[in-house]
Amino acid sequence: MEPVTVIRSTTVVLPATNIDTDQIIPARYLTMTSRGELGTALFADWRYDASGQPRPDFVLNQPQAQGSRILVAGRNFGCGSSREHAPWALHDWGFRAVISTEIADIFRGNSLKNGLLPIVVGEDTHRWLLAHPGAEVEIDLPGSCIRLSDGTAVPFPIESFARHCLVNGIDELGFLLAHGDAIERHERRAG
């Protein structure tokens, strides 16, 4: 996995609360059998009209969103299904971080395993980010803090092991495999 350290980008803002995994990627895009390119399916039902044409009023279809790596979203982002296709689609489109006041459990875990930072901030920071779409933001993962364009630095919580893996490009499977002996002991004990 490629290491993630500092992300500097303008933001894209989707203020809706409870953006669920069916919005991030509708179920009809889940019939793939490989780790294909899912960027075009991201937010498909919001992004395209009935004939499949991009809706010009949707933020991801606007020129200023292109190249952005940070999504700012309303409270409780990623609720719903366990589909890892959701962080895959966000990552494939180009996002490397999602910022909200609350991020659903399974989505958060899946994101951390795919180089997409799920960042939870307080109400004040969130309000500022929502009010400043397109603001230049720096996310410093080793320092666990966000720097806003007004100079404010805001720390964010991130699970220490996940951060260690992301910063160093370590994948968790290798870590688990290294515990083979302990797993075997547990299996013998539990029968």
Place this chain on the structure above:
Amino acid sequence: MNTLPRTLFDKVWDRHVVVSETVDSPAVLYVDLHLVHEVTSPQAFDVLRARGLRLRRPERTLATMDHSTPTDPAQVAGRVPIAVESAARQVRQLTRNCQEFGLELLGMEDDRRGIVHIIGPELGLTQPGRTIVCGDSHTSTHGAFGALAFGIGTTEVGHVFATQCLLQRRPRTMAVDVTGRLGPGITAKDLVLAIIGRVGVNGGTGHVIEYLGSGVEALSMDERMTICNMSIEAGARAGMVAPDDTTFEYLRGRPRAPAGESWERAVADWRTLRTDPDATFDRRVSHAADVVEPMITYGTHPGMVVPLGGCVPDRPGDAVHAESLAYMGLQPGERLRDKAIQAVFIGSCTNARLSDLELAAKVFAGRRVAPGVRVLIVPGSQSVKREAEARGIAQIFLDAGAEWRESGCSMCLGMNGDTVEPGQYCVSTSNRNFEGRQGKGARTLLASPAAAAAAAVRGCITDPREFLH
């Protein structure tokens, strides 16, 4: 020996810790049972292949096909090809993967096939005290047996394949204490919708819920499964109910449940899986069962729910609420009862067990589906299907004018082509009313099997108690 009072969750968690968590690293948690389906597993098998790994414990792994599979009998039997080509590819891929990696598959032709969360309990694989995972968020269903069961992503499916373990931080605990008993004609679905409406769709985030109290003890296993199933709709990855005689009676004699002396030993152990009297939860909510009414959702998440006799709430200044109502084509203050609907779906891992179908059949018996309403009834498993046919329930559905299908997830998420038309209202016994969940532009109204059947018969939202005596 740990002598501090512990919750049910603590007891199950502690038994499965292979390596304790520290500030720097999560716990390594052992998985007793890994359930696999065609949609969230292909890329995990690819990881094994790429790294030259095998399944650590294939005998602790069971695969089936449910999410993208057809429910049309001709397609299931192979008389005609599966209509959705990408779904057919997933089905073929899972078959190949199971052969290559040596895990048991209950495939298209197997009479034990069904929705993964329905067949685990049916087979007796879902047992108290087990850790159970699956690449599906409704894995929380299995917690009804006092198992710790939760959904995982595809990367984690690969972790369990290779190591039978997951890296996990210990979640917080939340008790939902259900007092009193449900009234006549009120279902577990109404109860869990009322609970979600109360705690919110994010109220359980970071927590494992234990449902307890007299209102839970009185529930059947099918009802407990409905409740635990929807824990994830309150944000909780897992929901649990302490095992009791109801649990043991359900499991006794099931094909994969312990038998003979091991049964007695297992039950003695399972009886210890209860929250100790002095144990504390990080959060506690109490909910009165006796005041629960038939419930129905009106919006685009399961927390947007009201009693079926109520009105669409008005939230002036709440733009998200307004957008949700615009999608649903509903007005603030609008009465829900008697609202015309065009489709009804009775199925899903929430409500497609035999008792759910029996309840719906009580409403359908001697009645016809209202003109212009499409009714799709999809049993949760092939076993439920056979039993419903043997008991004459399927015939009641057919006589009423409903479509009776082969088992699968079907119109809950519309992956297999079973979808609701854009703009149509569908009263659905499934678990999610997200925008587009049942098809692009589809408007889902979540309710119980009784309310779904009542809506089918009258062609509009209806209090099912009118039909239940």
